[in-house]
Amino acid sequence: xxxxxxxxxxxxxxxxxxxxxxxxxxxxxxxxxxxxxxxxxxxxxxxxxxxxxxxxxxxxxxxxxxxxxxxxxxxxxxxxxxxxxxxxxxxxxxxxxxxxxxxxxxxxxxxxxxxxxxxxxxxxxxxxxxxxxxxxxxxxxxxxxxxxxxxxxxxxxxxxxxxxxxxxxxxxxxxxxxxxxxxxxxxxxxxxxxxxxxxxxxxxxxxxxxxxxxxxxxxxxxxxxxxxxxxxxxxxxxxxxxxxxxxxxxxxxxxxxxxxxxxxxxxxxxxxx
Numbered sequence: 001x002x003x004x005x006x007x008x009x010x011x012x013x014x015x016x017x018x019x020x021x022x023x024x025x026x027x028x029x030x031x032x033x034x035x036x037x038x039x040x041x042x043x044x045x046x047x048x049x050x051x052x053x054x055x056x057x058x059x060x061x062x063x064x065x066x067x068x069x070x071x072x073x074x075x076x077x078x079x080x081x082x083x084x085x086x087x088x089x090x091x092x093x094x095x096x097x098x099x100x101x102x103x104x105x106x107x108x109x110x111x112x113x114x115x116x117x118x119x120x121x122x123x124x125x126x127x128x129x130x131x132x133x134x135x136x137x138x139x140x141x142x143x144x145x146x147x148x149x150x151x152x153x154x155x156x157x158x159x160x161x162x163x164x165x166x167x168x169x170x171x172x173x174x175x176x177x178x179x180x181x182x183x184x185x186x187x188x189x190x191x192x193x194x195x196x197x198x199x200x201x202x203x204x205x206x207x208x209x210x211x212x213x214x215x216x217x218x219x220x221x222x223x224x225x226x227x228x229x230x231x232x233x234x235x236x237x238x239x240x241x242x243x244x245x246x247x248x249x250x251x252x253x254x255x256x257x258x259x260x261x262x263x264x265x266x267x268x269x270x271x272x273x
Contacts, residue, residue: 005059006030007196012067013038016156020185023269044087048094055095063099063196064092078132085136101195104147108134112236119204119245146201151181151208151241153188155266159215160222167219170231178215181208181241184265187256194250206241211257221259
């Protein structure tokens with residue numbers, strides 16, 4: 001056995017983001033999920049035995065990243081996100097893994113606003129998913145635990161996975177469309193590896209590229225036709241993230257924020273299955 005044979009162990013290999021990141025072929029990353037394709041078949045809710053056995057055989061990774069989570073959908077048990085975070089942190093502690101990165105969401109901030117949300121802003125989530133992720137953050141604290149408030153991952157959100165043609169996007173009273181903080185899957189993988197190796201991390205970190213993206217620009221870069229509809233009252237025009245804290249830890253380029261670059265990353269990482 002060699003200590004720290006992998007930089008990262010990432011759970012949630014079977015989810016949309018996990019599948020994209022696996023296709024990015026990240027160096028020194030082991031994957032945990034359900035199925036024969038994964039190095040480790042482990043669900044944190046099933047206990048710690050499988051994780052402990054894997055670490056004994058392969059060495060402890062530098063960090064454990066929890067991408068696994070319950071997302072909105074019919075009959076989704078969103079409150080399980082709290083139990084999943086607690087179980088992941090418990091498993092990491094039992095296995096002696098020093099750093100734990102837990103995937104949260106920009107949904108914890110709540111409604112949109114003209115200026116980007118900063119990690120120190122007060123959170124007031126407006127939906128059950130955001131409330132569940134915030135509850136997970138509050139339940140999972142401790143040394144070297146960082147909550148990743150991830151914006152939209154190109155190729156994993158409803159924009160590019162929606163089979164409807166044309167795509168229908170909201171149009172607001174000023175003529176604008178929805179704008180979000182995005183990150184491409186290859187850039188996200190690079191960010192996760194850099195965070196695993198950083199000397200120290202804050203307890204909360206926004207994850208996105210520095211410049212927000214108009215969703216219509218992403219659709220255009222992907223060659224997808226778009227139609228407009230009047231935005232309903234509850235629609236959010238802008239939900240963007242301040243990334244200064246992230247940029248102090250990871251070098252991000254201007255091109256990482258452009259729609260064509262994100263679409264190129266998505267296409268390079270699309271699951272052939």
